[in-house]
Amino acid sequence: MTLSFALGHALRPFASVARRKPVSVQSPGEPIRPTAEMLDGAIGAAVAALEQFPVAEMLASTGAGVHSVDSPAAATLVLLALAESEGAANAHGASCVRRLLSSRASTGFWRFSPDSERSEAGESARALVALRQWNMPLDPPPALAALLSRDAAQTSSESGAAAIEGVPPEADVATTADLLLLAAHEGRSLPGRAALVSEKVRTQGLLGCARGEPAVSPFLLGYLLTRWVRHVGDHWQLAVPLRAELISLWEKGEVRGAVNVALAMSALMNLGRPTDVNLFERTLDSMASLLLSGQSEEGLWPVAPLYEAGDVVYGSLEASAALCIEALVRYVRIARIAAERTDNFLPGALPPRSGTWKETLAAFDNDYPPALFSPESRARLLALGEWLPAALEGDGGFEVRLLEGTPRVDFILGIKHDGQALLAGRHPHSELPAPLFAAPEWRRIRDFARAWAEPGGLLDREVDAFWLEFDLDAPVASPPLPIVFLCTRDQPVAVNEALHQQKSDTYRATLHAGLPLLRGDEAPLTPELQRGMDVCIEALPPGAHLYAACVMMSRRSKNLRFTLKNVPPERVVAYLEAVAWPGDFQQLRDTLAWVLPLGVNRFMLNLDLAPQLLPTLGLECSFQGRAQPAEEPRWQRLLDELVTRGLCAPSRRDALLAWPGRTQVNLPAGSATRESVFDKRLAHVKLGLTGAPVIEAKAYLATHRTSELLRPR
Structure with a gap:
């Protein structure tokens, strides 16, 4: 049997583990969007049923039938799932904790089963993570700790595949995923292994990587990998192909069986909201509806195959229930279940927006915290908004200073491919104000947008977004000039030397194609700057990413700013030493010494070239998964520390913590009202190091339009 069981035979091996018919929440041919009442009832029934089981068992299905296996693997999965389920089924979780504590061998390892050849390292790493999430922080055995401390990589001359010391080249991806997650919980970064896993997933996909002895279900593998991505932050070199494959499998109808749906659903939620929020939310809606329709009257779901070894297929009733509970609890947490959900927020579904950004920014007036937005800063935002057509679609954001007496608020607008036409002067219904093009800077933006819009061209392939940032430290100029950010498509540097060179060459080619268009003859790419x-x-270390190159048009500067993403925290100093950064390393080390213990685990670096590196450094700090303060307590600790160090006013800290949420903006649209729902998020805190004794702290507030509809007046 092959791993096709996960796609085509999801329920067959456990046909004897049968229950009564499922409860239907669907009308024939018409899926029903889950309501809060449906979800609460389903979760309550599942938790009550799970609490009736004394312990989590692993079942094995063979030609002779189904029997239990002496394996801790089911208890581990239950603990991982219930840890995300807001305290659900605590009694059953406690029994699983006891199961793991009692089944640990004298060596400090766990095995999948007494006769299994499955790597002890992966099973043990997963068990340790599960126990830590239940406040049982056991230390890894010395052999596992030694394995986690090694991340040397060398390239095989024959196959070009990277072999990581301590993990043989044939090690299955699931084992490596477990090691990565444990290392992250240990506060360690393993970029070599991370790059190796990313490359395997990119080239082979989940179905091709689901190997081992026993082999893991591809959906369980996706769940394990995305747990690591969520814990460590923005590893988009892995997140992008994983999300694309999961959604593709779902749309093709190949995610079969409730537990596979739950695993895919949790994996997508682990990866966070993508750019296409509407597709993401519709996919989760459909998955949740299927989970509800597959639940039995007892509150449980059919057992799903989780592992396969030869002709033996393994699954667990308790793990199946816990994984479905996790998916539903997390869906309730992030879903928007209002009865008036919009489904028409699609290209072409609504008439083009008229007017300018001034109306939208004015409609936010009740959302602007007075501690951050002074009357003067709000007036400047509205004055800027008059220059920007409402049809210039993009994510908005605000840069705010954190000390009292610094009222300046800058505005940022992120333009994706759907804004190309307007910037290029080719939008069918809207255009930029003609006075803008009196400035050569805006003419260069138009030239860049036209090159970016060429189908199949280098910029079309490699430029992901284009950000406009407007400094508002003075009254709005006529015309206003932006700072522009050319954001590259994710090309993380791989551990393989050949791929490293290939991706570095792609970065260079993209910058050489785009930057001259934006900088013009006044600021050429000199040999020194190149x-x-x-x-x-x-x-760039393995896994890091050149996120953006910045041209400071508004400051009339020939300098170039680089924004680097996913530089591991422990490699920040080493990277800056490697590029001969001329800044104050002692100030940097002192800053990291108090930032890292706060749990900051997502860094972006801002470096300035003129043409040599300048001693300035921007250190953008946030947390993996872009979690917000309500679910990420480390935001509070970080902002409290800024207040303690005199870098942030208490009133501004409180305003930042209160910012996240949703807000509705209603604007007139002829005979109708255009209703838009925006997510408000705290994006990151930026620490500006210049060598001066005082560090400047800023915060970045994001807004993202998640849905839109028209209502008759």
Whole structure:
């Protein structure tokens, strides 16, 4: 049997583990969007049923029938799932904790089963993570700790595949995923293993990586990998192909069986909201509806195959229930279940927006915290908004200073591919104000947008987004000039030397194609500047990403700013040493010494070239998964520390913590009202290091339009 069981035979091996018919929540041919009452009832019934089981068992299905296996693997999965389920089924969780504590061998390891050849390292790493999430922080055995401390990589001359010391080249991806997750909980980064896993998933997909002895279900593998991605932050080199494959499998109808749906659903939620929020939410809606329709009257779901070894297929009734509970609890947490959900927020579904951004920014007036937005800063935002057509679609954001007496608020607008036409002067219904093009800077933006919009061109392939940032430290100029950010498509540097060079070359080619269009003849890419760019790119550690190159049009500066993403915290100093950053390393080390213990685990670096590196450094700090303060207590600790160190006013800290949420903006649209729902998020805190004794702290507030509809007046 092959791993096709996960797609085509999800229920067959456990046909004897049968229950009564499922409760239907669907009309024939018409799926029903889950309501809060349906979800609460389903979760309550499942928790009550799970609490009746004394312990989680692993079942094995063979030609001779179904029998239990002496394996801790089911208890581990239950603990992982219930840890995300807001205290659900605590009694059953406690029994699983006892099961793991009693089944740990004298070596400190766990095995999948007494006769299994499955790597002890992966099973033990997963069990340790599960126990830590239940406040049982056991230390890894010395052999496992030694394995986690090694991340050397070398390239095989024959196959070009990276072999990681301590993990043989044939090690299954699931084992490596478990090691990565444990290392993250240990506060360690393993970029070599991370790059290796990312490359395997990119080239082989989940179905091709679901191997081992026993082999893991591809959906369980996706669940394990995305738990690691969620814990460590934005590893988009893995997140992008994983999300694409999961949604593709779902749309093709290949995610079969409730537990596989739950695993895929949790994996997508682990990866966070993508750019296409509407597709994401509709997919989760459909998955949740299927989970409800597959639940039995007892509150349980059919057992799903989780592992396979030869002709033996393994699953667990308790793990199946816990994984479905996790998916539903987390769906309730993030879903928008209002009866008036919109389904028409699609390209072409609504008439083009008229007017300018001034109306939208004005409609936010009740959302602007007075501690952050002074009357003067709000007036400047509205004055800027008059220059920007409402049809210039994008995510908005605000840059705010954190000390009293600094009222300045800058505005940021992120333009994706759907804004190309307007910037290029080719939008069928809207255009930029003609006075803008009196400035050569805006003419260069138009030239860039036209090149970006060429189908199949280098910029079309490699530029992901284009950000406009407007400094509002003075009354709005006529015309206003932005700082522009050319954001590259994710090309993380791989551990493989050949791929490293290939991706570095792609970065360089993209910058050489785009930057001259934006900088013009007044600020050419001189050989000195190109050498500085090359040094910064070549030194990127495995897994890091050149996120953006910035042209400071509004400041009339020839400097170039790089924004680097996913530089591991423990490699920040080493990277800056490698590029010969001329800044104050002692100030940097002192800053990291108090930032890292706060749990900051997502860093972006801002470096300035002129053409050599300048001693300035921007250190953007946030948390994996972009979790918000309500679900991420480390935001409070970080902002409290800024207040303690005199870098943030208490009133501004409180305003930042209160910012996240949803708000509705209603604007007139002819005979109708255009209703837009925006997510408000705290994006990151930026620490500006210049060598001066005082560090400047800023915060970035994001808004994202998640849905829109028209209502008759």
